[in-house]
Amino acid sequence: MEILMAFVIGILFMSATYLMLSKSLLRIIVGTGLLSHGAHMLILTMGGLKRGAAPLLGEHASSYSDPIPQALILTAIVISFGVTAFFLVLAYRAYQELGTDNMDRMRGTEGND
């Protein structure tokens, strides 16, 4: 299962890199979304994909699943959610103001704005 996850994460990172290298701003933002998905999956996999009981004291099970990676992912998801929302609004505003979503044309030099 971990091997499969490793491939999934690898593909996510690959597509994220491809998208982030493109010129369109929207594709770049989708790329950052995929990148953070990949990172979150990686946390889950790195904690070990165990099949145990819920980590509660009342459950007298022989093995428990590790709750920490899940807590970390939850935090990381919320953060990347907020950042992506901000990024989308910023991209829209930049599109209105600069009149382009092409990163090539956003190069600009000082003094000509």
Place this chain on the structure above:
Amino acid sequence: MINFLILPILIPLITGVLLIFAAKRIMLQRWIAGLSSVITIMVSALLVQKVRNDGIQTLDVSSWEAPFGITLVSDMMSAILVLTTSIVAFACLIYSFWSIGEDREKFYYYAAFNFLIVGVNGAFTTGDIFNLFVFFEVMLMASYVLLVLGGKKAQLRESIKYILVNVISSALFVIAVAYLYSVVGTLNMAHISVRISEISQVAQPGIITVIAVLFLIVFGLKGAIFPLYFWMPGSYYAPPAPILALFGALLTKVGVYSITRTYTLFFYHDIGFTHQLLSILAIMSIIVGVIGAIAYWDVKKIIIYNIIVAVGAILFGISAMTPDALSGSIFYLVHDMIIKAALFLLAGIVIAIAGTSDLHKISGLIKRYPGLGWTFFIAALALAGIPPLSGFIGKLLIVKGGFEAEQYWGAGIVLMSSLLVLFSIMKIFINGFWGTPRAYKGEDTVPVRRMMIAPVILVAIAVLYGVGSEFVYPYISQAAETLANPNIYIEAVLKEY
């Protein structure tokens, strides 16, 4: 255990929340922000004294004992940095009163400002690697807002690049923490250090070295070291002076602090590889920074490139790992935070008067503004490390430590860089302040006297810091002792573990 060390995080947080509700009442906002800033300075000064008297302070949040819960740890280094942050924040705040403009003040400038301080103080204080990530994000989110506030074309354009770089580095941070967690199975920094020593008894395993380099990339992106500084000159160029001062003095230093913390607490078993890499990158940063600082004819750009030089000098001291070099680095770190903030604020006044940051179009300012000129001159000397000003002791100790560690080339380059830094900053002084005075459009509307308050305070602190280094040194050496000997930190956090 006391709750004292959480106050420098909590006070700006509550202030920030309050200020959101008072967004349209500017005078009220200024008073609240100013008062809370003063209280933060007092609390953090008390904290420094408390750490000096009683040793490292820790707080297990919600009483979850370390290593299970999130622990806040205030050792001497973080206490000093929190104090410096509070002082720099106060200076930038009162500078903003007369320069940032009503439009920004009405649109949550002070709230975002306080949230930035929450993130910075939190990152300095936390003792949990994932909590460090969270505070990084708090700080970054506030910095996105501050960078884009105002909505000029240049700001929007640069914000996009800045956010993209930081989103990628945050993803890498999460990845690095995930790798580390899978190897050591804990997130508490002291506990991570114990576990890494256990598995590195014979030799440091390759995976730990990989993680060390990954952390270096993550924090290097924030701290703008050699190959990863590319985003900084553009992004820092966009916002106005007080925000630029805040970014230049605090944000990059959080990256430097994190490198210091991880490289002295976690990855000190295989110095041959990781610290060698760090020292090469540090020296390259110095060289690249100096070249940039000399090449540009723009007030802001010159000082921005000097940030990279300073980061290189500090990290070179860290990579040498001798007690002298470590105390030199801490000394220089504090000095650099204060003096960079002062220089950016002074440059802000120059730009406000001249209406441009192009040195070709500025000259003769010292005729009409002698106070500004001489303050800038003292700040420039302090930056270059002329004795007895504050940059001198730090650089002296770094160079001494470099020679002790037999890194003659590196120490030599740190020394040489001082001269070139002096040259780059004197270029501003000679071209901007000397020469024939010019008339600038709208210079009479600039409240120069009031804007001078903050930089003068900072420069005075920098001078006192240099002259009174005899008095400061015990604090610094206590901080360096904890860095050189991680067991002090570990024992303070994991008491009976």
